[in-house]
Amino acid sequence: EIVLTQSPGTLSLSPGERATLSCRASQSVSSNFLAWYQQKPGQAPRLLIYGVSTRATGIPDRFSGSGSGTDFTLTISRLEPEDFAVYYCQHYTSSPPRYTFGQGTKLEIK
Amino acid sequence: EVQLVESGGGLVKPGGSLRLSCAASGFTFSGHSMNWVRQAPGKGLEWVSAISRDSSYIYYVDSVKGRFIISRDNAKNALYLQMNSLRAEDTAVYYCARGVGVSGYWGQGTLVTVSS
Numbered sequence: 036e037i038v039l040t041q042s043p044g045t046l047s048l049s050p051g052e053r054a055t056l057s058c059r060a061s062q063s064v065s066s067n068f069l070a071w072y073q074q075k076p077g078q079a080p081r082l083l084i085y086g087v088s089t090r091a092t093g094i095p096d097r098f099s100g101s102g103s104g105t106d107f108t109l110t111i112s113r114l115e116p117e118d119f120a121v122y123y124c125q126h127y128t129s130s131p132p133r134y135t136f137g138q139g140t141k142l143e144i145k
Numbered sequence: 146e147v148q149l150v151e152s153g154g155g156l157v158k159p160g161g162s163l164r165l166s167c168a169a170s171g172f173t174f175s176g177h178s179m180n181w182v183r184q185a186p187g188k189g190l191e192w193v194s195a196i197s198r199d200s201s202y203i204y205y206v207d208s209v210k211g212r213f214i215i216s217r218d219n220a221k222n223a224l225y226l227q228m229n230s231l232r233a234e235d236t237a238v239y240y241c242a243r244g245v246g247v248s249g250y251w252g253q254g255t256l257v258t259v260s261s
Binding site: 127 | 180182189190191192195202204206240245246247248249251252253254
């Protein structure tokens, strides 16, 4: 079973700064099934990125995903006030289907 | 507009049962696999169960196997989760989510609290 480890646990930055969030898998994963979600308090998760680097519909281009193998990154180029939230990476396997989530990175205002 | 609306959560004693529902609208429900994902208070996301479009494939996380049953009624555009033998560790917000692999559409969640 693949384990996803996100780092850092908490990231404190200011609006306008660049955020780099990491997701490391315990073994190599299929790039087709690596996604990132944003979750704000009291809300459902929102899909940001799928297939490592494809932005979901309506997601601003300041969000970008990259990586391969076991190391993946979500980058937010210039933080807006609404970007402060918790971010989860997620991997999916198909046979049998399993979703695995990382433990999350909290992006907080410095 | 795609909408997923969960209901049925509440307070239940350990060992009790609860049935969650998810009402879907704005898309062809029978054309999509569906999932239940939960989030314990202050914790991360945990996938619970998935069901294929025609209910021919059903999957569960190990911790709920034998206790939870996922089902769907395509005629009613509804997804269900029958939860039996509930434990304190099942306390969470339960979300229904559409799709296979990644889920671009989620409901707002319904809170299940298991406590005596």
